[in-house]
Amino acid sequence: MSTHAATAHAALSPESTTSSGATKALGIGAIGIGLTLIGLFVSGGKIVAFSWLVGLTFWTAIAIGMLMLVMIHHILDASWSVVLRRQFEHGLAAFPWLALLFAPLVIVSWTGSHDLIWKWMNPDYVLASGHTVGHDPLYVKKSAFLNLPMFTVMTALCFIVWIWLSARLRKASFTQDADGDLKWTFMNRKTAAFGLALGAITLTLASIYWVKSLDYHWFSTMFGVWFFANCVRGALSIGVLLLLWLYARGDLKGVLNTNHLHSVGMLVFAFTVFWAYITFSQYFLIWNANIPEETFWYNLREITKAGEPSQWKYVGMLLLFGHFLLPFLYLLSYKNKIVHSRIKPIVIWILLIILVDMIYNIAPAVKDYSTGEPKPFLSISLLWTVTSVIGVGGVFFWAYFKSFAMTKLIPIRDPRIKECLTHHE
Amino acid sequence: MSAKPYGLIATFDTTPSVYHAAEQVRDAGYKNWDCITPFPVHGLDKAMGVKRSNVPKFSLVGGILGFTTGMSLIFYTSYISYPLVVGGKPYFSPLFAFPVAYELTILFTAFATIGGMLFLNGLPMHYHPVLKSSKILSGMDDKFHIVIESSDPKFNLAQTKALLEKVGGKEIQELEA
Numbered sequence: 001m002s003t004h005a006a007t008a009h010a011a012l013s014p015e016s017t018t019s020s021g022a023t024k025a026l027g028i029g030a031i032g033i034g035l036t037l038i039g040l041f042v043s044g045g046k047i048v049a050f051s052w053l054v055g056l057t058f059w060t061a062i063a064i065g066m067l068m069l070v071m072i073h074h075i076l077d078a079s080w081s082v083v084l085r086r087q088f089e090h091g092l093a094a095f096p097w098l099a100l101l102f103a104p105l106v107i108v109s110w111t112g113s114h115d116l117i118w119k120w121m122n123p124d125y126v127l128a129s130g131h132t133v134g135h136d137p138l139y140v141k142k143s144a145f146l147n148l149p150m151f152t153v154m155t156a157l158c159f160i161v162w163i164w165l166s167a168r169l170r171k172a173s174f175t176q177d178a179d180g181d182l183k184w185t186f187m188n189r190k191t192a193a194f195g196l197a198l199g200a201i202t203l204t205l206a207s208i209y210w211v212k213s214l215d216y217h218w219f220s221t222m223f224g225v226w227f228f229a230n231c232v233r234g235a236l237s238i239g240v241l242l243l244l245w246l247y248a249r250g251d252l253k254g255v256l257n258t259n260h261l262h263s264v265g266m267l268v269f270a271f272t273v274f275w276a277y278i279t280f281s282q283y284f285l286i287w288n289a290n291i292p293e294e295t296f297w298y299n300l301r302e303i304t305k306a307g308e309p310s311q312w313k314y315v316g317m318l319l320l321f322g323h324f325l326l327p328f329l330y331l332l333s334y335k336n337k338i339v340h341s342r343i344k345p346i347v348i349w350i351l352l353i354i355l356v357d358m359i360y361n362i363a364p365a366v367k368d369y370s371t372g373e374p375k376p377f378l379s380i381s382l383l384w385t386v387t388s389v390i391g392v393g394g395v396f397f398w399a400y401f402k403s404f405a406m407t408k409l410i411p412i413r414d415p416r417i418k419e420c421l422t423h424h425e
Numbered sequence: 426m427s428a429k430p431y432g433l434i435a436t437f438d439t440t441p442s443v444y445h446a447a448e449q450v451r452d453a454g455y456k457n458w459d460c461i462t463p464f465p466v467h468g469l470d471k472a473m474g475v476k477r478s479n480v481p482k483f484s485l486v487g488g489i490l491g492f493t494t495g496m497s498l499i500f501y502t503s504y505i506s507y508p509l510v511v512g513g514k515p516y517f518s519p520l521f522a523f524p525v526a527y528e529l530t531i532l533f534t535a536f537a538t539i540g541g542m543l544f545l546n547g548l549p550m551h552y553h554p555v556l557k558s559s560k561i562l563s564g565m566d567d568k569f570h571i572v573i574e575s576s577d578p579k580f581n582l583a584q585t586k587a588l589l590e591k592v593g594g595k596e597i598q599e600l601e602a
Contacts, residue, residue, distance in 0.1 A: 280523065287520055290512065332485070334477060422467075 022401035029394020035387040039380075045108070047381045048388075049117050050366050053105060055388025057210055058234070058358050059396045060098050061227065064203050065235025066091040067162060068228070070169055071192035071199065079416035080263050080423045083255055086411050087242045088235065089173055092166035093403035094396040099159035101392055106152055114148060120216045121148045128372055138217050138293070146216055151209055158202040165195045170403075173411055180413035203228055211358075214365035218297045222282035229275040234354050236268045237347035244340050251409055258338040259423045265337030268347065272331060276324040300364050300374050311376040315360050323353045359385060431554035431602040432458075432574040433585055435594025436563070440466055443569035446592035447472040450571060453588055457577040461555070461564040480541045487537020488530050495526030554600050572600065 036055075039048040066088040073081045108116050115122035120142075123134030133139050139146065168191045176184040204224030212223045220226075243260070246252040286294040301312040327350055336342045363381060364374035375381060411417060437443040440462075447460055451474040460469060499522035503509065508516045519526075543549070555561055555572060564570045571594060573585050582599075589597050 284520060284523070288512070288514075332481075334481070 022398050022405070025394050025397035025401055027394070029391050029396075029398060032387045032389070032391025032394055034391075036384055036391055039384040039387065043380050043384060046116055046366060047375075048384050049105060049108060050363060051381050051384035052388045053117060053210065054355070054358050054362050054385045055390075055392045056098065056102055056105070057362065058355050058389055059094070059392045060102075060206070061231040061354070061358070062234040062238055063091060063094050063098060063396070064162065064199070064206075065231035065233070066239075067095075067166060067169075068196070068199050068203075068232060069235055069239075071165070071195045074169075074188045074192035075196060077189070077416070079419035080260060082414050082417050082420035083252070083260065083410050084239050084243060084264060086173070086409070087239055087246075089170050090400045090403040091235070091238070091396070092170055094399040095159065095163045095166050097395050097399050098392070099163065101395060102155065102159070106155060109148060109151070118151070118213055118216075120146045120213065121151070142216060146213055154205050154209055158206045161198050161202045165191060165198065169195075173414075174407045176413050177408045177411060178413075182415060185415055200224075200228070203231060211361050214362060215297055215300075217293055219294055220282050220286070220297075222278050222285075226275070226278045226282060229271055229278050230354050230357060233268065233271040233275060233350060236264060236271065237350045237354075240264055240268070240343060240347045244344055246409070247340070255410060255421060257423060260420075261338045261340075261343060262334070263423070265331060265343055268350065269328070269331040269337070272324060272327045272350075276328070279319075279323075301360065304373055305371070310373070311378060312360070312364055312374065315356065315377050319353065319357055319360060322349070323357060327353075355385075355389060429575055429602060430582070430599035432572050432576075432580070432600050433582075433589060434555070434558060434560050434570050434572045434598050434600055435589040435592075436560065436596045437569040437571070437594060440569065442593050443571065444469060444472050446571060446589075446594060449592045450573065450588065454579055455573055455577050456579075458571065458573040461561070461570040461572065463565055463567060463569075478542075479545060480538055483537045483541025483544075484534050487541075488534040490537075491529040491531070491533025492526045494533065495529035496522050498522075498529075499525055554602060557601050558598065560596075560598065575602075 036048060036052060039051070069081075070085055070088045070092070072078075073085050105117060109118065109121055113122050113124070115125045119125045120133050120139055123132060123139075125133045127133060127136060144150075169188055172184040172187045172191070175181075204227070207224050207227035211227070212218065212220065240261070243252065243256055243264070247256050283298065286298060301316055302310065303313070304310050327346055330336055330346050336346065359377070359382070363377070363385075366375045366381065367373065368375055414420075435446075437446060443460060443462065444466065447469060450458060451472065458473075460466075460473060462469070496519065500517050504517040510516070514521065560568075560570055571589065571592075573580065573589070575582075579585075586597055
């Protein structure tokens with residue numbers, strides 16, 4: 001078993017190839033952002049702003065998932081995940097850049113009539129009922145929470161909390177590589193203890209402000225948890241891809257064993273069921289209570305005003321079968337969790353379907369001016385969503401690669417590293 | 426002493442010694458044999474050449490049975506036996522049958538898993554020849570044992586004894602049947 005540790009030591013210094021990886025990622029990100037900017041002239045500000053929101057929410061969700069997983073691993077004193085944790089710590093470097101990329105959405109909300117994305121920011125916005133938002137009782141009751149200054153402060157607060165927690169976790173872990181002092185492990189455990197509570201509150205706030213309030217009439221107590229399920233699932237999927245990539249490159253030869261993949265695969269499976277549980281519960285409660293303030297949200301995503309099924313109905317069905325049933329059945333098998341060529345396609349699929357889930361929750365808020373119907377799923381905005389995801393993703397991985405080159409491949413002086421390298425062996 | 430012993434028991438002092446001995450017994454081609462350790466040893470199943478357990482198959486069957494039971498239960502009670510309009514909902518919808526089906530899936534899966542595990546282990550087992558040996562006491566405390574049963578097709582008293590000695594086993598004894 002000691003041979004594992006020996007091979008690990010040989011492969012500790014990240015190669016210089018990652019700096020070219022960083023440049024490449026930034027280049028891809030710039031292309032994505034550039035194409036999205038072209039979209040401004042083709043489809044107008046509103047469509048592109050929503051697509052940008054989807055791309056940003058998708059990658060922020062993955063970064064939040066990484067943050068929560070790192071803290072969960074610390075607070076549970078988990079040993080199996082030490083190698084995986086380092087990859088998440090690199091991913092956390094993306095938060096400041098995500099905040100920067102979010103800034104345009106806040107800035108456009110402060111300019112013009114304020115209702116480009118979140119219509120409740122403009123009290124004079126005329127609703128379909130003929131009232132303005134300012135005279136809408138459902139808005140008035142929520143106005144202490146849903147107003148532009150609060151939105152700005154809360155969004156800033158969320159990013160500050162995430163950046164601060166990430167900086168603490170990263171600093172402690174990276175410093176321990178050099179001095180091996182146990183106090184960093186204890187510091188991370190303390191950070192995790194209050195950080196998990198802060199993280200839960202901020203991710204719920206962010207999901208409510210950014211996504212749920214797009215239809216501010218709507219009520220759902222599940223929404224923050226739904227967001228959390230996607231965050232963690234996305235982070236785990238990216239984590240698996242990074243492990244497989246590092247293994248294929250040779251860095252993790254002798255470090256990554258099948259038991260690591262089995263453990264992380266079981267977590268992906270668990271969060272598949274968790275996502276389904278939350279999403280079903282949300283749908284089921286609304287379906288059962290049958291109150292118009294709640295059901296309209298699903299009606300928008302199922303039928304047109306004439307009662308015909310819309311494209312969104314099939315997107316919803318795709319989520320039911322693709323987000324839950326397919327990964328659920330696939331990941332039941334042990335082999336599918338540990339064989340590299342079998343786990344890889346399913347985590348890529350899960351990442352794609354999480355993106356579809358984000359689109360499903362965000363995009364129908366864009367209504368067609370003439371008919372008042374949501375814009376269909378297959379429209380030009382899907383193209384700008386893809387360019388946004390590529391743009392933000394490029395920046396995300398640029399931050400990852402920059403951090404990757406800064407420190408060791410695995411936390412070599414973590415007190416649990418030996419236990420991790422021989423996980424279940 | 427009866428003509429044929431139940432098997433041979435060998436004692437080992439450390440975890441690595443029993444681990445490596447198990448690898449050699451496995452490579453010698455024995456099938457009916459077992460290790461006795463005071464605590465679970467990671468990777469010993471691999472060293473013994475034990476395949477992955479068949480319990481998940483029982484779980485899967487239990488899960489499918491539970492799901493269909495839940496769905497049929499709600500379908501029978503609310504659609505066939507006593508149809509009643511509640512809250513303007515249809516007599517039957519998989520939506521409200523789902524929580525019941527979901528819970529029964531979990532329950533039946535748990536039953537099938539526990540039951541399948543006991544069945545495959547041959548538990549409950551009130552008697553085992555190893556219990557007659559005083560070795561079992563140290564096997565539950567601080568020593569490790571390998572038992573090779575005489576029912577193994579490769580079993581040969583002299584050769585098996587030699588093998589156990591070769592792999593480092595001490596105090597090799599015959600177990601009464």
